[in-house]
Amino acid sequence: QLQLQESGPGLVKPSETLSLTCTVSGVSIATSSSYWGWIRQPPGKGLEWIGNIYESGTTQYNPSLESRVSISVDTSKNQLSLRLSSVTASDTAVYYCGRRNEVDVWGKGTTVIVSS
């Protein structure tokens, strides 16, 4: 059964880099023929697509975040990663990883607070 689990620091200081990992179990990212992506949800607000990566390493990013975001895959660990630089309080959110553009499987999410 496919499962995704996000992990990473729950607290990040302003101007620093947010780094999260999504561990995938039940399917190999390397042979999945799928996109894998990140979505976030600020407290009390709606969902925002951050970006995705194909198994080949090709990425797509939301233009609103493109200058600060990087998504990568480590097929040896079956993980995808998110890095978001120069964070501010507006980056405080629950961060989800998911499979496919029409996200069919979601991780449970991890809360990241940006605060000094």
Next chain:
Amino acid sequence: DIQMTQSPSSLSASVGDRVTITCRASQGIRNDLAWYQQKPGKAPKRLIYGASNLQSGVPSRFSGSGSGTEFTLTISSLQPEDFATYYCLQHNSYPLTFGGGTKVEIK
């Protein structure tokens, strides 16, 4: 970017009511649309994909319709467990975009 306008933003309904939620795309997206249900503190759950295909395991009281720019999610008979927030997502072109959400509350 394709804008997804979802309406209403909230609604109050009673158990047994028929509920309809609409998403309008700023340009045609064929049927590249999914619907999600989200309960507080939980990840979204996909209900509908390809605009009208019911996700496996989702009750048949949920249905989706539409193509192009107008899409509808219908709950034929609202159940207590359906009180939640619903979102649409277009995956026709990048950046992927969500509707603003519809919160379904108990009347």
